[in-house]
Amino acid sequence: MGQRHHPPIFQTVPANEFTDRDEIIGRLLRMAALTPRDATVSTSIVGRRRLGKTAVLEQVYNQLFWEQDAVVPIYFVFEAKPVTSTEFAEAYFTSFLRQSIAFRRKDDGMVRERRGTLPDLVQMARELGEESLIARRDLLRPSG
Template sequence: MIAMIKKPRVPNWAIRPLVSEEVYTDRQEFLDYFYRAALNARERRTMSTVLLGRRRMGKTEIFKRVVNRLFFEQDHRDPEAVVPVYYSFPDKAKDDAEFALRYAENFLRWQVAFRLRDTKILSTQTCKRSQLLETIRDSSLFSETFKASLGLIEGILEEDVIAPEEKALWLPRRISDYDDVTTIMFLDEFQNTRLPQYDFDIVGYMQEAVESPTCPHFVTGSAMTILVREILGRGALFGRFDSDPIEPLTGYWGAELARRSAQYHRVSVSEEYRAGVGGALRWKSVLYRCRGQTIRQTGPSHRNGRGSERNPGGGSLLRLHLGGTRRSGRKMDCAHQ
């Protein structure tokens, strides 16, 4: 008997979103704003922008969804297409050479993956660095300016580059300016550029890079105080970013989020609980990875099917993780019989 061979599933995302479509709620305004802003960069009408908001507001999810939309909803063969590049600054210590190598290589991977419409190139596991460089050298799709950037990668590996972090941060603008193409840099966890373990300057070198009309930078991060006061509110980047603030969900959309989450995870939640959760979401920061999950019964109810004291009906529990205020950081458990 011949076994059937399944065709490999091609993902419809370049960077995987964390929230399912069935649960995702009320952020279309921001998705459309950043998508339109990215496309407007083709006419050089977009400036670098920071998405401001407290923790657990779904800022990273917005960036990922806009990146995926730009990646798949444009004609990748069109020279006027806007190339999205996503990078998240790590919070672990990196020296200048390691950071520069990661940043520059990530930029090249996104450019090549977009032009070839091949998301496998984004993975260092499925596309080794040597394969990436060979693809760039051999393809007629890439300009001489773009191919010249391979010298930066090789120079960093050979420890033959002075101030590699400066050259890496300048790379996106240099290529987009010289070739008159459009690139959008989506930079997440931007507050990590201010961490003490980065014993070299990152923010200072970005001063000219973020002002490029051909390569706007969209940034966000989870530490709004550091992001606004320490990085964007003073120093080299002061006045170089537009801002778009994101607010918590309203009571209505908070209740809708609870309903969708419960429905997705097949958990019953009464109207009263949904209203209560909606009110809590209205005043608290929203964890967009809000997920309803059936909490395993413990004690006698788990063994004999009878209800426990906490959950007398023996029914499921819906745990909605709500990002708390700065003072409490509490979570809320809603039980429904």
């Protein structure tokens, strides 16, 4: 599955420097392909720092984004700075919504440039007929 003709969305390591990871990337792509049938199992990638775990996940994301239409890839970076649970939930939901819409539209710039505020993304989801993506957004509002 060569995605060389599409621009990378996430890329820590340039493609020409990224080598010897075809087996693990292939395994992760096969696992992702099982997701629509609920036949996948959880997995984790564990290793010391600087071994290429993030680069592998970025390559898998890029290939899933461009080369299939069944599984929406979601990539979220957990920031080191402390945030409240509400701030985290809003950041995660915004990222999830942005990436889901970008995937449906095949608009990689939307992800790379982090285009769209939460209200804009909610409206875009409605326009795409993706009501299920926004059905419980009310959970983001603090109670009180």
